[in-house]
Amino acid sequence: MTVVMRGSVRPIHKVVNRAKTTHAKSLRPPAYSGLVPEFPYSRLRRWPDVEADNLQAYDATDLLLVERALSLDVPGSETVVVGDEYGAITLALMAAGRHGIRVHQDLATGRRALQRNAEELGLAGCTAHELEPALLSGARLVLLQLPKALAELEEIADAVARWAAPDVVLVAGGRVKHMTLAQNDVLGRSFAHVQPQRAERKSRLIVSSGPLPVPADPPFPVTARHDGLTLVAHGGAFAGARLDIGTRALLEVLGTEPTSSAADVLDLGCGTGALAVSYALAHPEARVIATDRSAAAAASARATAVANGVADRVTVTQDDAASEVPDASIDLVLLNPPFHLGASIHTGAATRLFEAAARVLRPGGELFTVYNSSLGYRAELTRLIGPTAQLQRTPKFTVTRSIRSSETPDS
Numbered sequence: 001m002t003v004v005m006r007g008s009v010r011p012i013h014k015v016v017n018r019a020k021t022t023h024a025k026s027l028r029p030p031a032y033s034g035l036v037p038e039f040p041y042s043r044l045r046r047w048p049d050v051e052a053d054n055l056q057a058y059d060a061t062d063l064l065l066v067e068r069a070l071s072l073d074v075p076g077s078e079t080v081v082v083g084d085e086y087g088a089i090t091l092a093l094m095a096a097g098r099h100g101i102r103v104h105q106d107l108a109t110g111r112r113a114l115q116r117n118a119e120e121l122g123l124a125g126c127t128a129h130e131l132e133p134a135l136l137s138g139a140r141l142v143l144l145q146l147p148k149a150l151a152e153l154e155e156i157a158d159a160v161a162r163w164a165a166p167d168v169v170l171v172a173g174g175r176v177k178h179m180t181l182a183q184n185d186v187l188g189r190s191f192a193h194v195q196p197q198r199a200e201r202k203s204r205l206i207v208s209s210g211p212l213p214v215p216a217d218p219p220f221p222v223t224a225r226h227d228g229l230t231l232v233a234h235g236g237a238f239a240g241a242r243l244d245i246g247t248r249a250l251l252e253v254l255g256t257e258p259t260s261s262a263a264d265v266l267d268l269g270c271g272t273g274a275l276a277v278s279y280a281l282a283h284p285e286a287r288v289i290a291t292d293r294s295a296a297a298a299a300s301a302r303a304t305a306v307a308n309g310v311a312d313r314v315t316v317t318q319d320d321a322a323s324e325v326p327d328a329s330i331d332l333v334l335l336n337p338p339f340h341l342g343a344s345i346h347t348g349a350a351t352r353l354f355e356a357a358a359r360v361l362r363p364g365g366e367l368f369t370v371y372n373s374s375l376g377y378r379a380e381l382t383r384l385i386g387p388t389a390q391l392q393r394t395p396k397f398t399v400t401r402s403i404r405s406s407e408t409p410d411s
Contacts, residue, residue, distance in 0.1 A: 039092040049109040050348035058088035060201035061173040074141040076100040083145035087114030099125040108293040108320040136163035146174035155235030161190040161211035170208040232303035236296030250370040262332035273301030275334040280310040321356040361404035
């Protein structure tokens with residue numbers, strides 16, 4: 001199948017590392033050639049995700065994806081948007097009259113932000129789905145904000161080739177500084193034609209078409225064994241089926257440090273569920289909740305609990321900062337917090353999880369945390385939770401235990 005797109009098509013090896021210089025110092029809405037009035041991107045918010053002066057709810061890639069979609073004669077009912085962080089792509093297309101768009105967002109924060117932004121702008125007409133056949137059935141155009149992980153891109157590309165229409169076009173975009181030739185290779189496993197486009201405003205689109213035959217079984221989830229623990233991981237789960245070194249460090253401490261009688265345990269930001277499932281295996285009397293804002297992580301943790309025979313004692317939910325867990329209901333929180341927000345290094349994500357732990361812990365409850373030693377969270381943990389002791393420190397990671405005070409300065 002030949003796909004004709006605006007702009008020249010160049011060989012992959014000549015295009016991907018060629019950065020187009022630009023004097024633009026700020027994002028400009030694309031010229032839609034009269035297709036749609038200017039969309040109020042500046043009104044979009046990231047809430048309930050972290051908001052800060054250096055974090056915004058849209059970028060140039062969103063604008064390029066919208067512009068490309070509007071240049072193609074594909075109705076909203078045959079359009080799918082994947083990875084729309086806060087709704088910039090979906091809502092701009094809806095404002096242009098493309099209705100019936102199907103959307104998949106991995107993060108609970110993104111789902112809530114899109115809903116809130118839609119209400120703020122008075123827009124309606126899209127439906128949310130997991131990464132499943134219902135998302136992609138009959139889709140002829142899929143717009144994708146490129147994920148950070150190649151495994152996540154592989155799972156998405158396979159899903160599009162597996163479930164979308166035979167003439168589907170996948171338009172993926174990202175910031176040039178975060179793009180690699182490996183992304184083209186991954187897309188090339190699922191599509192016959194992979195065509196990088198000319199860079200604009202420090203972003204680039206990759207147009208893939210001609211879905212290839214797919215194997216009988218999807219490439220994900222994958223499974224791996226670690227000293228008696230089975231981990232199951234979808235493509236978008238942090239560290240995949242590996243046991244990351246931060247989690248290893250926290251598990252080592254939990255194996256040597258006595259904890260208080262913990263009937264109710266929370267793995268906050270559970271990833272693939274390694275901490276939750278390991279604790280459940282070691283403490284058959286405990287009731288464990290595992291929660292993560294990522295749909296891929298939550299699905300992985302559920303599968304990990306099943307694989308280890310503890311699904312009856314480990315409840316997995318997709319949630320933002322344990323918002324569905326009642327106040328003062330937890331005896332023990334296990335936490336390996338992230339220090340990235342998308343592609344940005346930002347400690348705000350960890351702070352939100354510390355605040356969540358303070359809210360859900362009973363007085364006298366414990367928080368075990370592992371974090372990058374360079375971040376020095378101990379003072380913040382003391383302020384938000386209560387007395388905090390360092391249990392282990394290496395040049396890479398620090399493990400602490402905090403005791404929830406009956407009152408803290410921020411209670």
